[in-house]
Amino acid sequence: MGLLSRKVTCNSHGQDSSYFLGWQEYEKNPYDEVKNPKGIIQMGLAENQLSFDLLESWLAKNPEAASFKRDGQSIFKELALFQDYHGLPAFKKALVDFMSEIRGNKVTFDTNNIVLTAGATSANETLMFCLAEKGDAFLLPTPYYPGFDRDLKWRTGAEIVPIVCTSSNGFKITESALEEAYQEAQRRNLRVKGVLVTNPSNPLGTTMTRTELDLLVNFISDKEIHLISDEIYAGTVFSSPAFISIMEVLKDRKLESSQVWERVHVVYSLSKDLGLPGFRVGAIYSNDPIVVAAATKMSSFGLVSSQTQFLLSAMLSDKKFTKEYLSKNHKRLQKRQNKLVSGLEKAGISCLESNAGLFCWVDMRHLLSSNTFEAEMELWKRIVYDVKLNISPGSSCHCTEPGWFRVCFANMSEDTLKLAMQRLKSFVSSITINNQSHQELKNTRRKNRNKWVFRLSFQSFHDREQEER
Amino acid sequence: MEFTRNNNRQLLSKVATNDRHGENTPYFEGWKAYDSNPFHPTQNPQGVIQMGLAENQLCFDLIEKWLLENPDASICTAEGVDRFRDIAIFQDYHGLKEFREGVAKLMGRVGGNRVKFDPNRIVMSGGATGANETVMFCLADPGDAFLVPSPYYAAFARDLGWRTGLEIVPVDCKSSNNFRITRVALEEAYEEAQRSNINVKGVIIANPSNPLGTVLDKETMRSLVSFINDKSIHLVCDEIYAATVFGSPRFISVAEIIQDMDCNRDLIHIVYSLSKDMGLPGFRVGIVYSFNDCVMNCARKMSSFGLVSSQTQFLLAAMLNDEEFVGNFLRESSKRLAKRHHVFTKGLERIGISTLKSNAGLFFWMDMRPLLKEQTVQAEIELWRVIINKVKLNVSPGSSFQCSEPGWFRVCFANMDDETVQVALERIREFVHQGKEEDGASEKSKHWRKQNLRLSFSSSRLYNESLMSPHMISPHSPIPQSPLVRART
Numbered sequence: 001m002g003l004l005s006r007k008v009t010c011n012s013h014g015q016d017s018s019y020f021l022g023w024q025e026y027e028k029n030p031y032d033e034v035k036n037p038k039g040i041i042q043m044g045l046a047e048n049q050l051s052f053d054l055l056e057s058w059l060a061k062n063p064e065a066a067s068f069k070r071d072g073q074s075i076f077k078e079l080a081l082f083q084d085y086h087g088l089p090a091f092k093k094a095l096v097d098f099m100s101e102i103r104g105n106k107v108t109f110d111t112n113n114i115v116l117t118a119g120a121t122s123a124n125e126t127l128m129f130c131l132a133e134k135g136d137a138f139l140l141p142t143p144y145y146p147g148f149d150r151d152l153k154w155r156t157g158a159e160i161v162p163i164v165c166t167s168s169n170g171f172k173i174t175e176s177a178l179e180e181a182y183q184e185a186q187r188r189n190l191r192v193k194g195v196l197v198t199n200p201s202n203p204l205g206t207t208m209t210r211t212e213l214d215l216l217v218n219f220i221s222d223k224e225i226h227l228i229s230d231e232i233y234a235g236t237v238f239s240s241p242a243f244i245s246i247m248e249v250l251k252d253r254k255l256e257s258s259q260v261w262e263r264v265h266v267v268y269s270l271s272k273d274l275g276l277p278g279f280r281v282g283a284i285y286s287n288d289p290i291v292v293a294a295a296t297k298m299s300s301f302g303l304v305s306s307q308t309q310f311l312l313s314a315m316l317s318d319k320k321f322t323k324e325y326l327s328k329n330h331k332r333l334q335k336r337q338n339k340l341v342s343g344l345e346k347a348g349i350s351c352l353e354s355n356a357g358l359f360c361w362v363d364m365r366h367l368l369s370s371n372t373f374e375a376e377m378e379l380w381k382r383i384v385y386d387v388k389l390n391i392s393p394g395s396s397c398h399c400t401e402p403g404w405f406r407v408c409f410a411n412m413s414e415d416t417l418k419l420a421m422q423r424l425k426s427f428v429s430s431i432t433i434n435n436q437s438h439q440e441l442k443n444t445r446r447k448n449r450n451k452w453v454f455r456l457s458f459q460s461f462h463d464r465e466q467e468e469r
Numbered sequence: 470m471e472f473t474r475n476n477n478r479q480l481l482s483k484v485a486t487n488d489r490h491g492e493n494t495p496y497f498e499g500w501k502a503y504d505s506n507p508f509h510p511t512q513n514p515q516g517v518i519q520m521g522l523a524e525n526q527l528c529f530d531l532i533e534k535w536l537l538e539n540p541d542a543s544i545c546t547a548e549g550v551d552r553f554r555d556i557a558i559f560q561d562y563h564g565l566k567e568f569r570e571g572v573a574k575l576m577g578r579v580g581g582n583r584v585k586f587d588p589n590r591i592v593m594s595g596g597a598t599g600a601n602e603t604v605m606f607c608l609a610d611p612g613d614a615f616l617v618p619s620p621y622y623a624a625f626a627r628d629l630g631w632r633t634g635l636e637i638v639p640v641d642c643k644s645s646n647n648f649r650i651t652r653v654a655l656e657e658a659y660e661e662a663q664r665s666n667i668n669v670k671g672v673i674i675a676n677p678s679n680p681l682g683t684v685l686d687k688e689t690m691r692s693l694v695s696f697i698n699d700k701s702i703h704l705v706c707d708e709i710y711a712a713t714v715f716g717s718p719r720f721i722s723v724a725e726i727i728q729d730m731d732c733n734r735d736l737i738h739i740v741y742s743l744s745k746d747m748g749l750p751g752f753r754v755g756i757v758y759s760f761n762d763c764v765m766n767c768a769r770k771m772s773s774f775g776l777v778s779s780q781t782q783f784l785l786a787a788m789l790n791d792e793e794f795v796g797n798f799l800r801e802s803s804k805r806l807a808k809r810h811h812v813f814t815k816g817l818e819r820i821g822i823s824t825l826k827s828n829a830g831l832f833f834w835m836d837m838r839p840l841l842k843e844q845t846v847q848a849e850i851e852l853w854r855v856i857i858n859k860v861k862l863n864v865s866p867g868s869s870f871q872c873s874e875p876g877w878f879r880v881c882f883a884n885m886d887d888e889t890v891q892v893a894l895e896r897i898r899e900f901v902h903q904g905k906e907e908d909g910a911s912e913k914s915k916h917w918r919k920q921n922l923r924l925s926f927s928s929s930r931l932y933n934e935s936l937m938s939p940h941m942i943s944p945h946s947p948i949p950q951s952p953l954v955r956a957r958t
Contacts, residue, residue, distance in 0.1 A: 004607060004761075005606060005610050009763075047558060055553070056554070059553065060550065066546045067546060076533050077529045080532070082750075082751040083596070131480070150770075150773070224480070225480065263480065277558060278560050278778065280777075294490075297490045302595035303595060305751070305752050306752065
């Protein structure tokens with residue numbers, strides 16, 4: 001009989017993965033323009049640092065929100081006491097309006113169907129607690145956000161079965177991939193409870209096409225299962241095609257009174273769109289009142305600080321501000337993404353065409369010594385330790401094809417991005433030259449490196465693991 | 470839609486559709502009565518007064534003053550906005566260093582500065598609600614059980630057992646010894662669980678106690694630690710009311726107890742929060758402090774599911790590191806709690822209602838056993854309904870805390886202003902007085918007299934018991950003055 005629970009000793013928290021290893025290395029040697037110009041540049045963090053000035057300027061113009069005041073009156077006491085899991089009504093209203101605005105006002109959201117949670121991390125876990133348990137599985141298209149292994153599986157006991165997407169069609173979801181995933185779950189004796197997609201996609205940076213969305217609706221309809229659409233990057237869509245929310249699809253297909261309506265749930269957050277991951281603002285939106293009721297009770301385990309709800313209710317109610325913010329933010333994201341793409345191009349590296357997110361899905365297959373995940377790890381180690389860029393290997397995102405990497409562009413200054421691209425270009429040039437002369441030594445070296453690589457990637461770094469999306 | 474709804478219900482998890490969240494209990498009826506008719510001194514003076522909410526509303530003025538004097542504690546003011554972007558980005562589950570330091574200092578201070586808490590062991594959670602659940606996830610698996618001395622906080626059922634799949638095994642404590650937790654009771658509960666093949670992983674206590682408002686004495690604490698150590702099971706101490714102690718004896722943290730005891734520290738875990746001590750439940754500050762490294766690390770990873778907003782961490786870091794403010798706050802808070810407690814308990818005494826002697830918490834444990842028609846839970850609930858609907862006070866019946874003896878009620882006193890206190894006391898006075906008047910009326914008087922006989926019998930038993938155990942209910946037992954027992958026919 002163990003002294004502690006199985007959860008303590010198992011690995012489902014997923015933090016032994018290579019994804020977090022790069023973090024470790026970055027922490028030991030972080031780049032700083034002045035203090036550490038040779039340090040590792042962090043490109044593995046999907047943060048939006050491009051538009052803080054807009055937020056700061058709003059704060060300067062709205063001192064009441066900062067000092068717990070409303071209409072000249074102090075409401076500190078009310079806020080300090082406010083722990084109602086139904087959430088601050090003004091905040092919920094502002095939030096659903098904001099969500100609507102991001103979707104071009106093509107859909108509206110009802111405040112009665114929204115549940116506030118401590119970040120999307122909590123939202124996803126809570127939804128999973130409501131929809132699945134041990135013996136159940138959710139299907140997820142690969143590649144997917146590494147944190148899902150923890151958020152969806154760890155404490156809930158549920159399983160994830162991948163819907164394999166490949167570069168052959170730009171990693172889009174196909175009907176056969178869906179069916180294959182479903183069959184695989186059956187083979188593993190798992191009961192499929194639903195599909196979870198991230199739209200816009202992390203790590204791809206693409207928005208889902210209407211074809212894919214229709215496919216999904218048909219699939220979950222047919223199988224009578226749930227669909228969770230994690231739309232936390234919805235506000236980061238900076239170029240066409242326009243973002244199409246799953247709610248819009250249901251509405252267009254007039255499915256509001258259908259069976260499938262109550263099986264579609266949306267997850268949202270302000271961590272990416274507004275660049276406020278520290279504030280822990282997440283939300284579950286569901287058309288099923290039972291799910292809303294259960295999730296609301298569960299939110300007790302991770303409510304949003306009333307101080308934060310109050311600040312953001314004021315901010316998001318300012319429609320002039322939200323309009324300006326979304327527009328400026330999009331422009332800046334687009335500009336910055338373009339810089340990354342062209343920088344990569346100059347290094348002879350292409351990436352998946354993308355129109356959203358805070359990262360690009362970069363194709364480094366041609367730089368692999370072999371079409372294997374070992375080679376991907378090899379390459380990744382070199383990029384982290386030699387090129388000094390922390391990027392995320394596709395294997396950590398459960399990609400089935402080696403050689404893809406997620407590279408973030410919105411969490412650094414323009415100059416830093418430039419430097420990162422220069423380093424990459426130099427690295428690629430050196431490989432091209434070296435590849436020819438070192439061909440013979442490769443086999444012996446690879447064997448040794450693999451031992452080292454495996455040892456490192458399976459080592460667990462318990463003291464400094466961190467959060468990320 | 471009905472068919473769809475039922476169909477869809479099958480597609481949800483058991484956790485989503487079962488009742489283990491505990492919110493369908495009669496406990497929440499009182500709430501509904503309050504919500505539909507809340508008291509307001511001018512707008513609704515006949516409304517229901519909320520006395521079922523353990524909130525500390527007595528010291529907001531101190532915090533508000535501090536906020537005005539420290540605008541740079543907010544990342545949104547002109548003085549603090551230069552920290553805005555760093556804080557807005559900060560989602561490291563280790564938490565802000567200054568925040569952890571401030572909390573560790575507070576915990577040390579609240580424990581009488583007899584223990585130093587290590588800021589690096591401080592792990593955040595979504596309120597104490599999140600902390601208790603997280604600790605359970607770390608210590609036990611579905612189907613395992615924890616021993617919980619009763620009466621205990623009503624929502625433990627949800628926090629400890631809902632999503633975790635754990636069971637609660639109550640350890641009944643009795644008024645005959647002031648609801649103290651005895652080694653015998655623990656051993657009995659443990660043996661019984663073993664016999665039923667229930668795997669007990671630990672004991673969880675609240676110290677100071679909710680709903681009793683008492684602190685655990687050193688002897689009981691040592692006995693507890695020795696018990697869990699012998700059995701190699703965990704001890705979780707929920708110390709969220711630690712700074713609400715307003716009289717002696719002082720609060721003793723389990724951290725202090727283990728300093729001079731031979732004990733496996735891997736079994737000791739503390740849950741803390743700022744919701745009661747500082748009156749900030751809306752800020753969702755829960756803390757897990759475990760002496761077990763594995764648990765600490767695991768809880769830290771799990772804190773991702775309920776981190777404290779960085780905006781809030783930043784504010785509180787500044788506040789809690791202002792040692793002068795904290796010292797003053799704690800002293801003032803204790804003073805005001807003591808005063809409020811005194812006003813209520815003395816006021817009740819004069820009416821003939823006794824309460825469990827207490828020196829902590831935001832409530833007292835009121836003895837209404839003499840007013841019960843019979844010593845049953847049904848009678849308790851009946852009386853409770855009368856109190857809610859006729860007296861218009863939302864108090865919490867002992868049965869909702871799994872108290873094994875009917876007739877006890879938890880009454881909160883720190884969540885209202887002084888005027889409301891007087892209104893509440895007046896209403897109780899009237900209610901008791903009415904009982905006395907009906908006592909004189911013809912038809913009902915026989916019934917009442919019968920009652921009184923029964924009551925006077927039981928009260929005299931109480932009175933005797935009070936002679937035998939020095940720390941009994943209240944040394945100023947109102948029994949001789951109580952109108953309910955005066956008529957002896």
